[in-house]
Amino acid sequence: MSESHSLDSEQVAHLAELARIALTEDEIKKLSGELSVIIDAIAKVSEVATPDVPATSHPIALQNVFRPDVPGKTLTVEQALSGAPEREGDRFKVSAILGEEQ
């Protein structure tokens, strides 16, 4: 059971690339072990899930929670940019990221 959920180094490296996090070989090795432990721990849940328990994305049986289409208050530009590590004019400044819009 636990073996089938383990992450190998290749998968960790792939995830790191998707998340745009640079990892060293040592870090990848270390994380493969740590993440596998976490995944295996979470996988225990599926051991108690019997076929009569339907899959759910939410613990509360609610649906159709909506808000009326009424515009409210926005942040000011200063508030919006207050947490920005860098800004240029009234825009967030980010380092050029390789890749394209999704």
Next chain:
Amino acid sequence: MSEQTELMDFDKAIELFEPVLGFEVHVELNTKSKMFSDAPNPASAEGEAAAQEPNTMVTPVCLGLPGSLPVVNEQAIRFSISLGLALGCEIAPSSRFARKNYFYPDLAKNYQISQYDEPIAHDGEVSIELADGRSFRIQIERAHMEEDAGKLTHVGGSTGRIQGADHSLVDYNRAGVPLVEIVTKMITGTEGSAPEVARAYVSAIRDIVLALGISQARMERGNLRCDANVSLSPRGSGKLGTRTETKNVNSLRSVERAVRFEIQRQAAILHGGGTIVQETRHWHEDTGMTSPGRPKSDADDYRYFPEPDLLPVEPSKELIDELRAALPEPPAVRRKRLKEAWGFTDLEFQDVVNSDLLVEIEQTVAAGATPAAARKWWTGEIARIANADGVDAASLVTPAQVAELSKLVDSGELTDRLARQVLEGVIAGEGSPAEVVQKRGLKVVSDDSALIAAIDKALADQPDILEKIRGGKVQAAGAIIGEVMKQMRGQADAARVRELVLERAESLR
């Protein structure tokens, strides 16, 4: 773009390969507020102007700030269901939002809220008509709801694109704008009409969302965006080719051109023994070419999972029935009704349909222009300018502006010639027709005394012509009319000038 792109002659490409198409059309809904937050929506009629200033239409939800939670906009759900129904889709009794995870700063959360395996609408059909009257049925796979992303400006690159840029600037006004993405099934059998089918399909979607009133649908502003998938299957092989997805296609004209270009490009590569790379390609309006973007990643790279911050959407049968009952008439019925109401000949009406300006003309008539005048302006002068500039006519002026212009002509305040100058001014962004008339001083001289003074002077200057007119040679008046129009800098009604010339010639006897 330094690459040399080899193209095969289009007819030859169709002879050797069967084109297979697929489209993803994104529609920005024009709700007053955003999809998951109460920030005003820059894609609404009210929000467009305010969106010019960056980061002025954002809330903590748009910025993905810690502790902020999304709540679904009810109107966006209603609009999405209406659109699904108009596309002939089934509406899912239960649908869910999902997180599409990717790391790119156009969304601050590192994921986009979208729908994955449980879209709100699925399995529909749209009927489209080509210029020659043939019709095609396009099968719709699904229509799902999601949020739009922010806008990035790349700085430092020579072309304003990501390659070579030092850094990028982000405006999150557009982040969270409600979108519906409409995905077709594979479209085969279009043969040489593939580019035309592409255009007609996007035009049909545009007509549907305009008739529903759920989007501003201005392609040049990105309210309606098309990604075109194209692949080629060698004839007789029975095998599907590798597809490319061309993004960034922002006008009906470009949709047609981009599909044609991809067919010719892929055919040249395949015929030369090469292979097609499955990738995203970018359309360049200026060069009429596509260029390679990123290789297409596999769907599970996005690590979709159900959005835990949102609850399932389960529209009641009553709501669906209510929205179904409120749907506008189907396009074919509508065309028949309009043709009769406007009293156009078959030829005139086909002209309107082929120009993709039916909605604009309908709205212009609704705004008070006569059907004949609306048709004349849109398919005439406006289409001519659009064609010369390589843009869609609908992007140049609004129906309300055309109606106003047409009314100024009807009331005699403008001649056709002056009206064309006013139109130029409106297109150049100088304001409404009335404002352009004011600013450019283009009003018709309707003051008879000014005209009479000019006429009397012209007659006195050319006594020989005066004699001819008196002698019954009415056509001689043309020289005087011409002179007076010149004096008035064209700002007089020629018919009125003619009347007055004949009157004055008589009275000076």
